[in-house]
Amino acid sequence: MDRLGSQCPLPGYPRPSVLTCLLILPAAFLTYPMLRTLSLQLHSAITGTYVSGAHSVVFINCPNEQIARDIARAVLEKKLAASVNILPKASSLYFWKGEIEEATEILLLIKTRTSKVPVLSSYIRLVHPFEIPEVFSLPMDQGDVHYLKWLEEAMEED
Incomplete structure (x- = not known):
């Protein structure tokens, strides 16, 4: 097993390919502001408190x-x-x-x-x-x- 594969924290699971990482990471960064806003609104609605930055x-x-x-x-x-x-x-x-x-x-x-x-x-x-x-x-x-x-x-x- 190569060195990178041996560092995987979950043995038995396949390593994601570099291409998969290159596709997923930019999408995550692009959707972060929207997801953050939705999570802040959900938190405020559930707890009845204000979340800083909303x-x-x-x-x-x-x-x-x-x-x-x-x-x-x-x-x-x-x-x-x-x-x-x-x-x-x-x-x-x-x-x-x-x-x-x-x-x-x-x-x-x-x-x-x-x-x-x-x-x-x-x-x-x-x-x-x-x-x-x-x-x-x-x-x-x-x-x-x-x-x-x-x-x-x-x-x-x-």
Whole structure:
């Protein structure tokens, strides 16, 4: 028996081929976010507790209040979020094309399921006027159980 086969923890079982491993591992990594979200929701439903990271806050800067309101309303109508705060007049300084720029922007705080962040980000890139819109998220670590339950219910499809 070769050295690799002798390290198999279950004698009598065939070793998986390298090709099998190469096919299964990428599929597992690609489905991990979806499986993690489903397991978090199942755990929350069974135990009645909140699992850290099931929801996120997404930050998006907009050039003016009207665009911020339009984006906020569209995100809510598409059930990509449960709530959006519009925070006026954030002063921003940033590098753009090698120069330091300064602007007054409107900040959106979007509360959503972590599983919806990739779809939300894609949608923002389609509708946002900036060449590279600022879109990033932070997972919620803790929160009021009643609020978090409301977040879930608010994003349920009709």
